[in-house]
Amino acid sequence: MLAMFALLRTFSWQDLRHHPWRSAAAVAAVMLGVALAFAVHVINASALDEFSQAVRAVNGQPDLEVRAMQGPLPEALYERLATDPQVARASPLLELSTLAQAGDATTTATAASPARIPLRVLGADALLLPTMAPALMPRAWDTADRFAMFAPATVFLNTAALQALGLSTAAPAQLPQIMLYAGLQAPLNVQVAGTVMAGGAPLAVMDIGAAQDLFGRAGQLSRIDLQLLPGTDRAAWERALRAQPDWPANVVLAHPGDAAQRISNLSRAYRVNLTVLALVALFTGAFLVFSVLALSVAQRWPQFALLAVLGATPRQRLVLVLAESAALGLVGSALGIALGTALAATALQLLGGDLGGGYFAGVQPALQWSAPAALVYGTLGGAAALVGGWWPARAAQLLPPAQTLKGLGTAASQAERGTVGITLVVGGAALTLAPPVFGIPLAAYVAIGMLLVGGIALLPWAMAKLLAWLQPLAARHALPLLALERARRMRGSAAIAVGGVVASLSLAVALTVMVSSFRGSVIQWLDAVLPSPLYVRSALGAGGSDAALLPAGFAEAVGQLPGLDRVHALRASPLQLSPTLPALMVLSRPLGDDPAQSLPLVGNALPVPAGRTGVYISEAVVDLYDLRPGMEWPALSESFRPPALDRKAQPAIFYIAGVWRDYARQTGAVVMDRAVWLRLTGDARTSDLALWPSEGADIGALQASIRALAATQAGRSGSNTPQGASDGGSRSGSSNDALVEFASSGAIRERSLRIFDRSFAVTYWLQAVAIGIGLFGVAASFSAQVLARRKEFGLLAHLGLTRRQILAVVAGEGAAWTAVGAMAGVLLGLVVSVVLVHVVNPQSFHWTMDLNVPGWRLLALCVAVIVSGTVTAWLAGRAAAGRDAVMAVKEDW
Structure with a gap:
């Protein structure tokens, strides 16, 4: 042994x-x-x-986080929670998204302007931070005042912010100055007095009162963190709080781990699909x-x-x-x-x-x-x-x-009946009807595997049928008949070689069709949601953030400028309906009498009943909130209830009038008419303006007029500086082109497609690797088949066939079998692509798309596979049909 x-x-x-x-x-x-x-x-x-x-x-690590479904929290709610007998500590916070630039107005006006970076500003009560969030506790530099953490217009930066702004982490001899930009406001000069330990993206911490004064947010909060007394039943306390008659309906209570869980759930489908x-x-x-x-x-x-x-x-x-x-x-x-x-x-x-x-x-x-x-x-x-x-x-x-x-x-292999392959294919087709598991299309992935294996298992049976059909056609030609009879008697080996072709090509075809379908649908969607030729927005560019909104009245003022036919004001506002789900986006825009003209609807819009307010939800909302057209949406109605209203008051009863495609927001979006938004909120600020210039208008002059109007708006804001902003937080002028930015629909379309291609860059790379491995497998498979026939080629040479004829037979076999494999691979790949497009993508990302088959790209893949198989078979035939083949036959004499 x-x-x-x-x-x-x-x-x-x-x-x-x-x-x-x-x-x-x-x-x-x-x-x-x-x-x-x-x-x-x-x-x-x-x-x-x-x-x-x-x-x-x-x-x-608070016990609970209190947030408004949309907009700010009233400061009066903090006073109420802080005095609750079950609350040990209540920490008020104000969060804003800004752009930051190193230096002040004097230095940036006399030198090359440094780069602006996105900076999250967090206003907090410094006395509560040591127990509520120690990583946010300001650490003043030696050169700063001992009470700098309470000073107006003074911030403390984390390491990421200091590095991005080009500032040293060591204590400087003189406190550095930076400028903060928010919307059309003139830049705010603030000084950096120290650091905070918090990691992550660039962050600035300042006193909450100073932040409210600096940004004109008196009486407003973003969230309230709560620590309950030891022994408090958190769930019972939450239920009692919500049951109070005067508790605002548009306030949510979230657990501290919900934010990380939301982003984990949101990215899970992307991570699983990449894996x-x-x-x-x-x-x-x-x-x-x-x-x-x-x-x-x-x-x-x-x-x-x-x-x-x-x-x-x-x-x-x-x-x-x-x-x-x-x-x-x-x-x-x-x-x-x-x-x-x-x-x-x-x-x-x-x-x-x-x-x-x-x-x-x-x-x-x-x-x-x-x-x-x-x-x-x-x-x-x-x-x-x-x-x-x-x-x-x-x-x-x-x-x-x-x-x-x-x-x-x-x-010779025995006849195949194809029972196993048919069973796998039918089982895979049945699994495509199964729902996702925890938001992941596990059944669909198993279905794809069963379809692939079942399709390959059907190859011997299918090839037996094909060879039987081809036999009469080749009966009068010696070389084709020789190749056909050999394949018929060794169809198991031929099926193995073709199986490698089918495996590699079907996956490549499926991925190609899926990406092409998605890209084509995105292009159609962009054409529908970008009707105007020109768009303008705040240069801050943080979509959905209050700091990036254009002020009230700006849209109307732009509409009065010469050279414009019409202006549409667009607004995007985040809405947190559930603490366990990512915030969806509420979009308000003029819809007119026919929403299908401005929205890429899926199906027809329903008529809105009397006494109801029509809204249109994206496909993600349908899946995430289990809603359908024709239903009312009470939770959305509650979110628009002002905190001052009695709970019995109902500002609007929203009715879902239709579903539309939205490839920009995986978390879901709701569209309502601009007039409805203004009636319910009274907030006339806008995120973007859609412009239709007059025919023959000078676009450059029009943009200059809008920039000048934006500068005027910023100056007007400066004249109404809130109390406290002048104490170290004075507003300085800035260049006009820093306030707003313009983009044509073509530029937005091009940028969106670049983002799409970047998102699928890993997919393209993985697809290329799979194709490369598959083509190498084809070459190795045919080499195995041909080199094993060395004695057979020697016998053919003894029977009178020339080396050229033998190579022609081998190359013909390679071309024929790879052609069969290519056809089977394309058919199987198209079946798998249907599952990817119509099952995996809707279950993973909650959007649908139209199937788009790129014929020329698939043809190129097939040609590459056929050429690879033919050349490989010919090269292997040259090695196997030489003198060694003749000598191999003599070994048996």
Whole structure:
């Protein structure tokens, strides 16, 4: 037994030593699959961990967070909660999004303007921060006043903000000045007096009273953090609070972990889809391992037969090939984990943690390497290699020793009925009807796997039918008949070769069709939601933020300028209906009598009943809030109830009149008419203006007029400086072009498509790797089939066929089988793409799209596969049909 074990080990080692390129190809396939999947996991885990740490540092660890569904909280609510007998501490906070620039008005006017960075400003009660959020506690520099944390127009920056603004973290001799920009207000001069320990994106902390005075937000809060007395039943206290008659209906109570959980749920579908796409490379890598080991076993059939004669049992031959595949998988997995770690570190350094998805914008996470995750993905690589090596191992186990030593090969495969393949295909089709699990289309992923495996399993049966149909057509031509009869008697081997083509091409086709469908639908959507040729907004550019809003009256003033036919005011405002769901966006815009003219509706709009207010929800709202057209939406009505109203008062009863497509907001959006928004809120500020210039109007002159009007608005705001802003927070002038920015519909469309392509950049790369692995698998598969027929070619040469004719037969076989594989791969890929487009995407991201089949790109993929198979078969035929083939026949004489 020990002698046989040593012989088998030496047999495997000699094959690896004499054919290192073949082993390296299999190792590379497993390595790439494991590396891509593990890199995606590490990047997303690192980004999510960094985001969670930043949220915990900024939010602290309160028991509850009190927020308004939309807009600010009234300061009177803080007084009420702070005096509640069950509340130990109540911390008021004011959050604003601004742009920051190093220097003051004097330095920026005399020198090149430094870059502006997004800066989150947080106003807090410094006396409560040590117990509520220690990471936010200001640490004044030695050169600052001892009471600087209470001074007006004074901020404390975290390390990210200091670095972005080019400031030193060490105490300076003179306190630096920075300018803050919010909307059309003139820039605010503030001084930096120290630092805070909180990590994450650039952050500034200041006294809440100073922040209210500086930004004109007297009496307004963003949230209130609560710590309850020990022993308080939090759930019972929440229920009692909500049951109070005068408790505002538009206030939500959130738990401190909800923010991190919301972003985790929001990015989960993106992370899962990237991981699945990365595993596609591992799936195709398993086929490459199969092809490489099939080649190895085919070339070593005489040696396997000799081992059998020497006493190696069929089980030992099976274990021998499986051990070789396990060794390849182990080496490939180890290298893949190392490569994946390097890829993740590089991506985090260059791209951040969002991989184009935009969920972790501004977060620069550190690498979070996980040994359990590495073990899981390494195990997947080893399993893929074992799966790829199973069928060659079975071939080595079942080969007949006597026939193999005589060069007669294996017996013709039996007729296939296709029962297994049909069962898998039907089962996969049935699974596409299953709902998602925790927002992830797990059943759809399993369905795709079953469709792929079922389609490949049907190949022997389908090829038997095809060969039977082709036999009469080739009966009068010797060379085609020779190729056909050989394929008919060895259709199992032919099906294996075609299976590699189908596996690689079907996945490539499915991904190509999915991305093309999504991009085409986005282009149609952009044409629908960008009706005007020109748009203007605040230069702050933080959409949905109060600090980026254009002031009330600005839209009307712009409408009075010469050279304009009409102006539409657009408003985007976040709305937090549920503490466990991401905030949806309320969009107000003029809808007119026919909303279908301004919204890409899915289906027809319903007539709005009398006494109801019509709104239009995006597809994400349908799934996230379980709503349908024709339903009323009481929760939305409650969110628009002013805090001063009695609970019995009902400002509006919203009626869902239609559903529209929105590819910009995965969290959901609600559209209402501009007049309805103004009636319910009285807030006439706007986010964007859609402009229709008059025919022949000078666009440059029109933009200059709007900039001048914006400067006038900023000056008017400066004349009404709130009390306290003049004490160190004076408003200074700025260049006109810093207040508003313009964009044409074409520029917005181009920028949106760039963002789309960036979001799918990883998908394109994963697709290219999968195609590359698949094409290499095709080459290796045909090499295995052709090189195993060396004696057959020698016999044909003895029967009178020239080398050119033999090569023509081989190349023709390669072209024919890859053409069959290409057709099957395209058909199967189209089926999988239907599942991706109509099941996976709606269940993952809550939007639908139209199926778009890019014919020319698919044709190019098919041509590449056919050419690869033909050239490979011809090259392998040259190696197998030489003098060695003739000598191989003589060995049997």
